[in-house]
Amino acid sequence: MWMTTLFLFVLFLVLVWAYSRHCYSYWTKRGVPSFPRPLPVLGHVSYMMSKKTPRWEYVDEMYKKHGGSTFCGLYEFFKPLLMIGDPELAKLILIKDFDHFVDRRNFTFTTDTDDVANHFLTNATGSHWKGIRSVLSPSFTSGRMKGMFPLVADKAEKLVDYLKKQRKEKDSSTFLLKKTFGLYTLEVIASCAFGMESGTMDNEDSIFNQKVAALVNVRPLRLMKLMLFFFAPKFCQLLGLTFVQEEMFFFVDVVKEAIAQREAGLYRGDFLDLMLEARENLEDPTSKTPKYPLTEMIIVANSVLFILAGFDTTATTLSFVAFLLAKNPEAQEKLREELRGLIKEHGELNYQGIMGAKYLEACFSETLRLYSPAHVTERQCTKEYKLPGTELVIPREMVVSIPIHSIHHDERFWPEPEEFRPERFLPENKDDIKTGTYLPFGLGPRNCIGMRFAQMEAKLIIAKILLNFELSCAPGFEQMQFNTDPGIMRPSNEFEVAFKPLVQSE
Ligand code: HEM
Secondary structure (H helix, E strand, O other), X not given: OHHHHHHHHHXXXXXXXXXXXXXXXXXXXXXXXXXXXXXXXXXXXXXXXXXXXXXXXXXXXXXXXXXXXXXXXEEEOOEEEEEEOOHHHHHHHHHHOHHHOOEOOOOOOOOOOOHHHHOOOOOOOHHHHHHHHHHXXXXXXXXXXXXXXXXXXXXXXXXXXXXXXXXXXXXOOEEEHHHHHHHHHHHHHHHHHHOXXXXXXXXXXXXXXXXXXXXXXXXXXXXXXXXXXHHOHHHHHHHOOOOOOHHHHHHHHHHHHHHHHHHOOOOOOOHHHHHHXXXXXXXXXXXXXXXXXXXXXXXXXXXXXXXXXXXXXXXXXXXXXXXXXXXXHHHHHHHHHHHHHHHHHHOOOOXXXXXXXXXXXXXXXXXXXXXXXXXXXXXXXXXXXXXXXXOOEXXXXXXXXXXXXXXXXXXXXXXXXXXXXXXXXXXXXXHHOOOXXXXXXXXXXXXXXXXXXXXXXXXXXXXXXXXXEEEEEOOOOOOOOEEOOOOOOEEXXXXXXXXXXXXXXX
């Protein structure tokens, strides 16, 4: 009996190995380089999930050594994936031939519980995505951002007070970057998405904070579950598996309650109001608003999404800015001078001043070049595509990835790429930047919808902090240390910077 079991087990292993070999010949047959050797069943997923080497470093090695700077092939389990490193080809995919690459990696959620996720702008596909995006886009114009500026300024003031108070209370000038900026970005986005006073700076263990932390911290097991939805959607449907966590429904309820209040007459000028306004305009035949039915589910889903997409990315970016300014005191002082000039000119930090400040823009952009939280972006092929200038045909449903981090660190586009040089982004040098080589917010019709909002929110708090504190590296934190959990590129949770009050702000 045990001989039969052993035989069947060995046979199973041989079949799995043979099937893996068959699948992993896809790129060789097409003359596309692929490296390193994929592991049976897992393909390259095992390298991508390694806690030892961050994903972007692994991708970078491939980009540099194995043809990634044009394109190269990978395997996720048994599926081939194409990585495009050449900015010219990336531009074709993201902009010119976008109609072949409308979707991101498509996760099919079929249960009622998960329906909310099908309406997230990040996940919606085809004409549904196009419709939602066209109605939401007008909420992110500079005019709308200017209208929201006072809501953000209120929170920026609160963070400066928090830092001063904490310094005195804990008698230490060092602050955990991710935690500190997370308190700010969470309050900002909760206020601007749907008018919720999350109170995270007053109570760091608030229920709101805990729920968001549970949603944005992607544990490896959860990532595996998400992958199952991508690679075996039918299997998930058969078992009735659900993906959306119960924490999500806390926010769904909050937004539904906020909608009820708005319908009763409350108005704050936040994203929720703008979406409800857009819905009203749909009824008006004279309005120029794009026509796509904004159901309550779409409004709720995207209000919650703004928190998920905007909170961690912006807090992470701010952590990187603070570290780089601490490490580069000359740039920090130059920026402080510019900001003092703004106050002299405008009497205060207003929207025009912040958004027009050239050195502030340069420091912010150079930080995102060096440390791009979204170190990679993806598109899924929606219509077969022959890659121009090559014989390679990208079939429908294949995922194409663009290694943002590697392109940002390629010395062909960025001389001395590891140096922090904000001057690269000053107006007189901006023409030297080739389109397709700078992608912290992605590119093309499906780029980051929240870019302007993130810029305003981040630049304002950087300005407020520099006018009140001098930043310097905390002992033991002179080099960046990353968090290697799945998801975006982040500093480690323990990473600190020292905030010393400037004499005039004491
Ligand atoms: C510094 C902060 C941020 C960074 C670095 C960032 C980066 C990105 C990137 C790289 C993408 C993918 C673009 C592409 O595939 O071409 C993206 C998409 C997106 N981002 Fe952001 N983001 C930030 C802040 C925000 C904020 C504050 C919001 C919301 C208020 C937001 C909402 C979104 C949404 C909804 C999408 C999906 C757009 C679509 O599929 O149409 N992001 N972001």
